[in-house]
Amino acid sequence: MSDSSSFHIRSSIIRLKPYQTGKTIDKIKALYQLDEVIKLASNENPLGPSTKAIAAAQNALSDLGRYPDPQATNLKQALADHLQVSPSHLTLGNGSDSLLGLIGTLFTESESEVIISQYGFASFFIAAQINQAKVVIVPEQDFHTDLEAMLTAITDKTSLIFIANPNNPTGTWRNEADITNFLEQVPPSVAVVLDEAYYEYMSASDFPNSIALQERFPNLIITRTFSKAYGLAAMRVGYAIANPEITDYLNRIRAPFNLTTPSQAAAMAALDDLAHLQTGLALNKQGMAQWTQALAEMGLDAISATCNFLTVNVKQNGEQLCQRLLEKGIILRPLVPYHLAEYVRISIGTEAENSKAISALTEVLGE
Ligand SMILES: *Cc1c(COP(=O)(O)O)cnc(C)c1O
Numbered sequence: 001m002s003d004s005s006s007f008h009i010r011s012s013i014i015r016l017k018p019y020q021t022g023k024t025i026d027k028i029k030a031l032y033q034l035d036e037v038i039k040l041a042s043n044e045n046p047l048g049p050s051t052k053a054i055a056a057a058q059n060a061l062s063d064l065g066r067y068p069d070p071q072a073t074n075l076k077q078a079l080a081d082h083l084q085v086s087p088s089h090l091t092l093g094n095g096s097d098s099l100l101g102l103i104g105t106l107f108t109e110s111e112s113e114v115i116i117s118q119y120g121f122a123s124f125f126i127a128a129q130i131n132q133a134k135v136v137i138v139p140e141q142d143f144h145t146d147l148e149a150m151l152t153a154i155t156d157k158t159s160l161i162f163i164a165n166p167n168n169p170t171g172t173w174r175n176e177a178d179i180t181n182f183l184e185q186v187p188p189s190v191a192v193v194l195d196e197a198y199y200e201y202m203s204a205s206d207f208p209n210s211i212a213l214q215e216r217f218p219n220l221i222i223t224r225t226f227s228k229a230y231g232l233a234a235m236r237v238g239y240a241i242a243n244p245e246i247t248d249y250l251n252r253i254r255a256p257f258n259l260t261t262p263s264q265a266a267a268m269a270a271l272d273d274l275a276h277l278q279t280g281l282a283l284n285k286q287g288m289a290q291w292t293q294a295l296a297e298m299g300l301d302a303i304s305a306t307c308n309f310l311t312v313n314v315k316q317n318g319e320q321l322c323q324r325l326l327e328k329g330i331i332l333r334p335l336v337p338y339h340l341a342e343y344v345r346i347s348i349g350t351e352a353e354n355s356k357a358i359s360a361l362t363e364v365l366g367e
Helices: 025-032 051-063 073-083 096-107 122-130 147-153 176-185 210-216 244-253 261-272 274-298 318-326 351-366
Strands: 090-094 113-117 134-138 158-164 191-195 220-225 237-241 309-313 333-335 340-347
Touching: 025 318, 051 261, 073 090, 073 237, 073 261, 090 096, 090 244, 096 122, 096 158, 096 191, 096 220, 096 237, 096 244, 113 122, 113 147, 122 134, 122 158, 134 147, 147 158, 147 176, 176 191, 176 210, 210 220, 210 237, 237 261, 261 274, 274 309, 274 351, 318 333, 318 340, 318 351
Parallel strands: 113 134, 113 158, 158 191, 191 220
Antiparallel strands: 090 237, 220 237, 309 340, 333 340
16 A cells, blocks of 8 residues: 555555454355354454343344434443442443554544553554654563653653553453552553453453552543453443543544444443353353363463463464465464464364364474
8 A cells, every 4th residue: 555645644544554354254154165154363252242242232123223322421420330330430332442542542642652651552552652742652571561761761742552461462461569569650641541352351360459459540541441351342331441531532532423322322231241251251261271281281482470360482484374374274363464474373262162172283283
């Protein structure tokens, strides 16, 4: 594509590299004429959503002629009750990804500096760049977000800091003491995003109680999603927890009808089905053990074994390895966009999916 468009395209967007998504099952089936394709590439919940969420979405199909509730009043109230916060702290987004973009818009101008960790989630870079901000990349220590170095990187132009906790693709995270200590030192005028897309998977007792921290630090914005543990990736529901002033601005700049009626209904029902959530978390734990053992047998190491994915050092070109697996009907995620050419990200699937992917990977490694 040309860099010299004749349109008045914002220059930061001409330079923008698109987000690279996982390959879809249908595409790979068609491309390699396969009957079965296993996708372990986008950190989705292999169980999908609660059947109650599916039923609620189906029910909502009877009202497709009307615009959805622009405030998503019922879902927002259900979330407020669930999280023990006031609805005035909540912004709902068409996926949390859309909220990251809105946060970028809210806190940046062309002179602004946005601090992002070296292997930080790709959407952070896009959210900053679309808005013409200058991205300040802070190198990581042993694949962990270096909070101390982030503090050092703050200048009087810094307006926003993005941290994913745990981070995708590394899976590493910082504990309550570290995050608290960090927030105590960030100037109150600098907004800090804690992207907690994998919050539900985190059971460690020293994982930050971010909602309590949000009450203490008005510059803290938390984002979470229904796409991962709740298994509703296709419905595109995410939310931000922030102080009421920031929340008011976010609600002004979001699209007025950003959540469809079936999405609102499905998310509400999903929130209510704790049993399904726990079944998924238990399955994930077993799958994580299955993969950890298999990787050890292959002599491979993962960066960390949290959340619902593993980022593995495959000691060879990861993209080529993924290509050979695609031909066998297994979709994993190469991490070239993160400059991790010898790493591959594997999402935890069902036991049967994991077994087939483990066999295929073992085979390809032995070729
Ligand atoms: C998957 C993911 C998201 C995006 O979730 P959506 O709500 O589906 O947009 C955000 N942040 C991180 C770190 C993720 O891995």
